[in-house]
Amino acid sequence: MLVVMSNTATKADIDRVCETIRTMGYTPVAMPGSSRTTVGLIGNDRRVDSSLVAELPGVAQVIHVSNLYKQVSREWKSDGTIVTIAPGVSFGGAAVPVIAGPCSVESEAQILEAARGVKAAGAVALRGGAFKPRSSPYSFQGMGKQGLELLALAKRETGLAIVTEAMDDEGAHLVAEVADLIQIGARNMQNYSLLKTVGRIGKPVLLKRGMAATIEDLLLSAEYILSEGNQQVILCERGLRSFDATARNLFDLTAIPVVHGLSHLPIVADPSHGTGRRDKVTPMARAAVAAGADGLIVEVHPHPERALSDGAQSLTLDQFTELMRQLRRVAEAVDRQVSGTPAGAA
Amino acid sequence: MLVVMSNTATKADIDRVCETIRTMGYTPVAMPGSSRTTVGLIGNDRRVDSSLVAELPGVAQVIHVSNLYKQVSREWKSDGTIVTIAPGVSFGGAAVPVIAGPCSVESEAQILEAARGVKAAGAVALRGGAFKPRSSPYSFQGMGKQGLELLALAKRETGLAIVTEAMDDEGAHLVAEVADLIQIGARNMQNYSLLKTVGRIGKPVLLKRGMAATIEDLLLSAEYILSEGNQQVILCERGLRSFDATARNLFDLTAIPVVHGLSHLPIVADPSHGTGRRDKVTPMARAAVAAGADGLIVEVHPHPERALSDGAQSLTLDQFTELMRQLRRVAEAVDRQVSGTPAGAA
Amino acid sequence: MLVVMSNTATKADIDRVCETIRTMGYTPVAMPGSSRTTVGLIGNDRRVDSSLVAELPGVAQVIHVSNLYKQVSREWKSDGTIVTIAPGVSFGGAAVPVIAGPCSVESEAQILEAARGVKAAGAVALRGGAFKPRSSPYSFQGMGKQGLELLALAKRETGLAIVTEAMDDEGAHLVAEVADLIQIGARNMQNYSLLKTVGRIGKPVLLKRGMAATIEDLLLSAEYILSEGNQQVILCERGLRSFDATARNLFDLTAIPVVHGLSHLPIVADPSHGTGRRDKVTPMARAAVAAGADGLIVEVHPHPERALSDGAQSLTLDQFTELMRQLRRVAEAVDRQVSGTPAGAA
Amino acid sequence: MLVVMSNTATKADIDRVCETIRTMGYTPVAMPGSSRTTVGLIGNDRRVDSSLVAELPGVAQVIHVSNLYKQVSREWKSDGTIVTIAPGVSFGGAAVPVIAGPCSVESEAQILEAARGVKAAGAVALRGGAFKPRSSPYSFQGMGKQGLELLALAKRETGLAIVTEAMDDEGAHLVAEVADLIQIGARNMQNYSLLKTVGRIGKPVLLKRGMAATIEDLLLSAEYILSEGNQQVILCERGLRSFDATARNLFDLTAIPVVHGLSHLPIVADPSHGTGRRDKVTPMARAAVAAGADGLIVEVHPHPERALSDGAQSLTLDQFTELMRQLRRVAEAVDRQVSGTPAGAA
Secondary structure, three states: OOOEEEEOOOHHHHHHHHHHHHHOOOOEEEEHHHHHHEEEEEOOOOOOOOOOOOOOEEEEEOOOOOOOOOOEEOOOOOOOOOOEEEEEEEEOEEEEEEEOOOOEEOHHHHHHHHHHHHHOOOEEEEEEEOOOOOOOOOOOOOOOOOHHHHHHHHHOOOOOOOOEOOOHHHHHHHHHOOEEEEEHHHHHHHOHHHHHHHHHHOOEEEEEEEOOHHHHHHHHHHHHOOOOOOOOOOEEEEEOOOOOOOOOOEEOOOOHHHHHHHEEOOEEEEHHHHHHOOOHHHHHHHHHHHHHOOOOOEEEEEOOOOOOOOOOOOHHHHHHHHHHHHHHHHHOOOEEOOOOOOOOOO | EEEEEEOOOHHHHHHHHHHHHHHOOOOEEEEEEOEEEEEEOOOOOOOOOHHHOOOOOOOOEEOOOOOOOOEEEOOOOOOOEEEOOOOOOOOOOOOEEEEOOEOOOHHHHHHHHHHHHHHOOOOEEEEEEOOOOOOOOOOOOOOHHHHHHHHHHHHHHHHOEEEEEEEEHHHHHHHHHOOOEEEOOOHOOOOHHHHHHHHHHHHOOEOOOOOOOOHHHHHHHHHHOOOHHHHHHEEEOOOOOOOOOOOEEOOOOHHHHHHHHOOOOOEOOOOHHOOOOHHHHHHHHHHHHHHHOEEEEEOOOOOOHOOOOOOOEEEHHHHHHHHHHHHHHHHHHOOOOOOOOOOOOO | OOEEOOOOOOHHHHHHHHHHHHHOEEEEEEEEOOEEEEEEEOOOOOOOOHHHOOOOEEEEEEEEOOOOOOOOEEOOOOOOOOEEEEOEEOOOEEEEEEEEEEEEEEOHHHHHHHHHHHHHHOOOOOEEEEOOOOOOOOOOOOOHHHHHHHHHHHHHOOOOOOEEEOOOOHHHHHHHHHOOOEEEOHOOOOHHHHHHHHHHHHHOEEEOOOOOOOHHHHHHHHHHHHOOOOOOOEEEOOOOOOOOOOOEEEEOOHHHHHHHHHHHOOOEOOHHHHHHHHHHHHHHHHHHHOOOOOOOOEOOOOOHHHHHOOOHHHHOOOHHHHHHHHHHHHHHHHHEEOEEEEOOOO | OOOEEOOOOOOOHHHHHHHHHHHHEEEEEEEEOOOEEEEEOOOOOOOOOOOHHHHHOOEEEEEEOOOOOOOOOOOOOOOOOOOEEEEEEEEOEEEOOEEEOEEEEOHHHHHHHHHHHHHHHHOOOEEOOOOOOOOOOOOOOOOOOOHHHHHHHHHHHOOOEEEEEOOOHHHHHHHHHOOEEEOOOHHHOOHHHHHHHHHHHHHOOEEEOOOOOHHEEEEEEHHHHHHHOOOOOEEEEOOEEOOOOOOOOEOOOOOHHHHHHEEOEOOOOHHHHOOOOHEEEEHHHHHHHHHHHOOEEEEEEOOOOHOOOHHOOOOOOHHHHHHHHHHHHHHHHHHEEEEOOOOOOO
8 A cells, every 4th residue: 555645735734644654554654755755564465444544644645566466476386377167178278169059049950950060060068048137127038947958959959068057056056067167147246146156066167247347457356266265256248338339349359468468368259249149249259369369258149130139139040150160360460269160071 | 220222123023022021921011112122021120130131132231120028018007106115215206215324234333334425425325245246267256155244244233225236146146135136247248147036036126238238138037037926126327448547437428318218227327337436436426316226236445545446536524424415406407306305404 | 757667576676766866867766665666756846758668578567656747836826817708797706797698690680689688698608619610611600800890790789798609710819809718619728720820919819628538638738728828717527528429518517526626727617518408507507606606698589590500509588598597597696696697687 | 309298298288389480481390199289391402490499398308310411421422422532542442451559659760660650561551649748748849840840751651641640720731731630639520610621621531539529520520521521520539438447448339330320421439448458459459340440540669668648559560460460360351351451562
């Protein structure tokens, strides 16, 4: 903690700050500048509660220099964490696995057609919501348990790993029976009860960044999961709230190298929510891989025009096949490989 | 739903859009302009899934004209709703009740001193967190059940109504036993499971606006509660995420008249979180009342410098007494009254 | 400047930082914490260029503690500045002068009707654009010099002070011949050539906050004017860009007490642009005065439905008369007075 | 224009809207829905001033369906525009030219070393500011005319095209004598006087997106230049203001495919300002090319640690050489080529 004094602070003001810091059990260091003095504090390794000094006379500003997060930090663990959600499906290494599938599980026919299609194109995991967080209570809320059963069926049929969202504690336990990777959606990024629950369940977690979350917020939410003993966390950039309605969200790809600098956890990108528009998904998927994404999650629907949710941002199977073709080239150009072999390739 | 065609759309494109609308069970109306045609749709009263037409050739844009929310709308109920949380404590009428108290319940001594102090100054309800959502898992998380018991004690001692936050389904039931008004925090504004739970519990709910929530998002979240049969919802503006770190949040007071125009629900303001800085709370509390707020919620701590959370934005009891004095004058100037009689007043 | 070291920084890293600071002519102070070391710098009173150290091995972060602005700061001049734009029309004291008038000067009849009307209601200055910055080159761009002549006429007829915008260097000199207060619009807040020009002209300047400007940005832009020797600057909050299209802008009233804390310059509020919607102007004008605004600038048009620009946010004369009536009450409630006597009042 | 009626609107309200539209010279079409009526307008090809109807009784919302811009639109000109700034240096085709150089021209030695270095690495144009817009009046403001002379010298020595910024009308004419591409900075994106001036000068213009500008704002500003008869405009994405201080700006790469959809103008990306941090420039430059950028502009300084401005985001020559190597691979992966042959390549 650093206490910046006003340039009108008196010596008595500075002494009072130093004394208060001593009362808190730390050693103050006053550093006079030509126009103002800064008082440092020796001995802290966590954020000290600054309210004791923030409002003392003559104090202009209090600055914290320690991070609030710990276990997620690259300073804590310098090697990148590799999260393996199923045999051969790992995030955080040289491979760039692609998760694909519809926004919602809608029927057996739909999910099986989607699963077979995305597998043929090279996806290694199937996404599909059984429990859906929707802004309106009148929108389709997902098939629930029945949706989970259909995902289990799709897994048996195709061998794809399963990625699906949990919205509450009870749902998390249900989801955990089927999912290889439990998704926490953007709206629940700071639902700390849920974070603790999936931390305790211990299965890999896909933690999506909230619509107005800083990178620090995202890492702190991940810290909730790690602090319960679960290190298997994959972060996900999926676009931020923006003043420009041209795209649905503002896709913050810089988050990828920023996270790589601050944390050892892998980070994937969701260009479907990131852009909200089908025709922007492919260029932005390419961009995400070029920026260093450790994987992608893409909405694909065999018949987007009939989708019960997010149709406008879902790719057709043909479009997804083409996206995968393009991704392979971009991945190679950054010395990585899109995992999964497309059907027909030798 | 309105479908705006590109100015390069052909007659065939327009016909295809009209045909698709017919397939969906509606009647299309093509309106040629000098540079482009717009196709309207007769017969919808809810948002039609637009993905069927959004991606047809020649379509430039799809515009929805219906609101997604219904029961919260002033079109649905033109008279303002009055939410009574305890005898004589009503939000939405001419009175402007003030809720005050510490961020967290910390001890019996602290909460009783706070309760007596805010009551003496004219507050009619006591706030205080027993379950605290904190960005970091290492920050103080609240006293839990014991905190609720202390709130019940403070109620017995002072007669103040109790406002406290629920963070999950289990907690909501615990909180409901003590609280007169169950708070849903900004981070949980789109925790739909929790919204449904408090909707079913049926007690009055204080729903705080999320940090990047539009007014429509806020109203849709309230709709989740109303759609479970609970009309007793008070909205709360508490500041938005901002690019300017000068204040903790960007306090959007325009939300007050905007909500009054769109919805029959009352809306209160939280100048403590809205500004995050003690010395800005009083002017912004005055501004909120002048803008038409139906109440206020203010952080007050008998000893802010010892607070376990949010000390920097908490008022002392003396500062709160002065705030109340100023509020009474501003409330009168807009033909309203701060409810509650200050100690010593006749 | 404070240099926060990574918790993996070696002693050699810390020594290198200290050595570099010495090379720059300052004295380093290393403050070891339990998990990381911070290096302070003694002797700076302005922002040191930090790039020399920011990228050295082991450096996690560089923090600046000095403000970039100087003459606008309340640390530089503790008494509030009073800017007098015409006899009896002063901003920054106990009075709350109101500037009112149409977005654009459109004709002699329109500007005279507006001027007489707003004067009768109690405004002390007339606003009206002769040069208009419009997003589209095809929108009405203002009447130019002829508009200035009509403003001069309105001044002669009513005695109102004149407030009008300058968009470029040449226009600033023309505007200065007529205006008592030269407005710099939000889009030009960082047009430094223009800021220097109006600084040199020496007439009072109304500096509007840019749509995404921090308070520090605003103060730095004001500093450009003061650094040319012109202290007569009035700041103006007029709403920020927002993700919520419900209102045109996000009106940041907290800027008022924040500016009062940081700077000696007066700040007025523009609820017309701040909200963009006629029916929100009056409540937010009240809120601005309650928050401590040193004046208001309000769009009023005798016939808003025929306005060539900004009709949807302009008040009618009747609405403005009512607004002034309400403002007088709110101003009194915060111990201030709306200057100007309404017609018919004794 | 579409007028959405409230669901409480009466027949008289609807008739009044229709009548008003007729008065404006258009034909109204009323489209009753089950809960509300929308009134369309036949015959408009530009944005009609909506204030006449927006405030009529019973009107809930007015929606505009025409764009405000015209000549910049892809609807106006379907083929992409190729802007050639110097022989062999074209933006908008298959090539991806790279502009590189220091933030500011600082000395003959500095600019020549930079020019030779970036040319050797494959850049085809040299950037360097002679006139610098700086937030603080006390920061280095550029060398002015002398800086322009040094850029002219660097051009003679290396053959690189020159890109430099103009801040005002007078400066624009000076800059035009030396620059092959006149840069309009983000802060001046809506300085309409300056836009008209560079429109009339007729040289190619690099128009940077403002910090809170929507894509529509950017295109409208470009329209100012085109409406003066100058079609040679290159747009530039350089990062938006953000609530997250982790990076300097929020780099909106989705703007690239969005602009490609709406406009025929080429768009380049500036990963240096877009991220503000040296170690993020290379991954985000790769991402920009993968997203489809028509070129890049990158800050490179032979000795960033001595730079007078923006040192923290400038690459060294070695880092830039490596960036170019990586870009070539990514460009190939999206079927494009980084123009310019690196030294030593055959």
